[in-house]
Amino acid sequence: MTESTETTDKRSLRRAFVASLSGTTLEYYDFAAYSVAAATLFGKLFFPSGDSLAGTMAAFSTYAVGYLARPLGGFVFGRLGDVLGRKKVLVYTLLLAGVATFLIGILPTHAAIGGWAPALLVLLRFAQGVGVGGEWGGAVLLSSEFGDPNKRGFWASAAQIGPPAGNLLANGVIALLAATIPTAAFESWGWRIAFLLSALLVLFGLWLRTKLEETPVFKKIAEQGEKPKAPLTEVFKHEPRALIAGILVRICPDVLYSLFTVFVLTYMTSELGMSRSQGLTAVMIGSAFQLFLMPAAGALSDRVNRRTMYLVGTIAAAVWPFVFFPMASTRSYLAIAVGMVVALAIHALLYGPQAALITEQFSERLRYTGSSLAYTLAGVLGGAVAPLVFTALLASYGSWVVVALYVVVTAVATGIGVALSRKAPEETIVVPSETVEALR
Known part of the structure; x- marks a missing residue:
């Protein structure tokens, strides 16, 4: 390889890493902005009723719609990504999620247009979910297929940094707006700014992605006609075990993330009587640590057994809620912030290498x-229903213990997924059996 070619490859790899990171950051900024608004505002703005818990449950139902829509994005864009290429599809997914988020920012509330408001909100949330469902797989491949297969854990983590980066950005913007705008104004129009800002992120992401080349792996597949x-x-038909393993290994991390970035906000305000800003700040602190822990965990998984490392993280995820909730019951902000950092560090231990593992x-x-x-299918089984399940369990039993036990159940499922998973195969093009027979 000549020096100029090597320089070009490194430049392409860096561009792919940044494009993967920026795209998933935007997608999860959109998702996180909605999550925070669902936990704190949307219940009364779009689903008004005399029962605040019922309003929150309705808002969380639209949160779940975003997850339920993801498999459609996975089916449609996943197929196109293997047929048309990674680059083209990732432009489509970015546009879809970005436009939907911008439209949420200008959507009239229930007070203005009645029942049309929640209906349109659900539709836009669905579009967000379809975009995210098609985004993740391509973003992971975008960075990892430009990089060294022996360092897949690190390069694939670019897409994994997107959720904490987007979460940090969304929570930061909303916290800043809530702190600088009077409460009445924030609930009336201030929250919309967070959604409208997504337009800037979309433009930046499109600029990056249109400059990228197709990944070397897909080029090779296309050249060989495979x-x-x-x-x-x-x-x-041919890879069902891989699919089952991939689904199961995602469930516990998804549920853990929903617990500590969505449900905990509601728990802190409704059960502990703490302010919204305190909860958002705790999530932001934990997310800030994840920005560094995600790639570190991905890189570590390249050096040690990735599956063993993932199993250790799953056990930690099952144990930590039993430690966190007693800490939170003290109503000490320091204890809650530390508990949040540890929880999201455990999530990073799982989520960093998850892209490579899947x-x-x-x-x-x-x-x-x-x-x-x-x-996407794991998202339906895990993150989609988690806030609803947590809220229903707390309302029915009045105790955090059942919430923690639910996390344990999901950890068992993920442990089974790890047991079913396989070691990374050699990087070779798999030729269909029909082609092999024809060559014979």
Whole structure:
């Protein structure tokens, strides 16, 4: 390889890393802004009723819609990513999620247009979910397929940094708005600014992605004429174990993240009587630590057994809620902030190497489809229903213990997924059996 070629490859790799990071940051900024608004505002703005708990439950239902829409994005964009290429599809997913978020920022509330308001909110939330469902698999491949396969844990973590970065950005913007705008004004129009700002992130992300080349792995598949014609069918028919393992390993981390970035906000305000800003600040502190812990965990998984490391993180996830909630009951802000940092550090230990763990379960030619399906279907089983389940359990039993036990159940499911997962295969193009027979 010549010096100029090597320089070009390194430049492409850096661009891919930044494009993957920026795209998922935008997508999760959108998602996090909605999550915070659902936990603190949308109940009374779009689902007014005399019962504040019922309003919160309704708002969390639209939160779940975003997760329920993800499999559609995974099905549609995952297939296109394996057929048309990573780059083109990632432009479409970025536009879809960004436009939907901007429109939420100008959506009239229930007081202005009645029942149309929650209906349109659900529709836009659905569009957000479809975009995110198609984004993750491609963003992971964008960075990891430009990099060294032996360092897949680190390079694939670019997409994993997006959720804490987007969460930090969204919480920071909303916290700043809430602190600088009077409460009445913030609840009337101030919250909209956080959603409208997504337009700037979309423009930046599009600028980056349109400058990228297609990944070397997809180029190789295309040159050999091995692009799949029916990737969805092939994944379900030939790689079902990989799909099941990919789904299960995501469930516990998703539930843990929903617990400590969404439900805890409601718990702090409704059960502990603490302010909204205190909860948002605690989430921001934890997310800030994740910005560094995600790539560190991904890099560590390249040096040690990735599956063993993931299992250790899963056990820690099952234990920590039993430590956190007694700490939170003291109503000490320092204790809650420390508890949040530890919780999100455990999540980083899982989420950092997760992209590499999931993508390496699938053959290269089916990797976008398989990874997207695993990611999105797990979201339905894990993150989609988690805030609703947490809220319902707390309302029914009045105790955090059942909430913690629910996390334990999801940890068992993820442990099974780790047991089913396989070691990273060699980076070779998998040729369909029909082609092999024809060559014979």
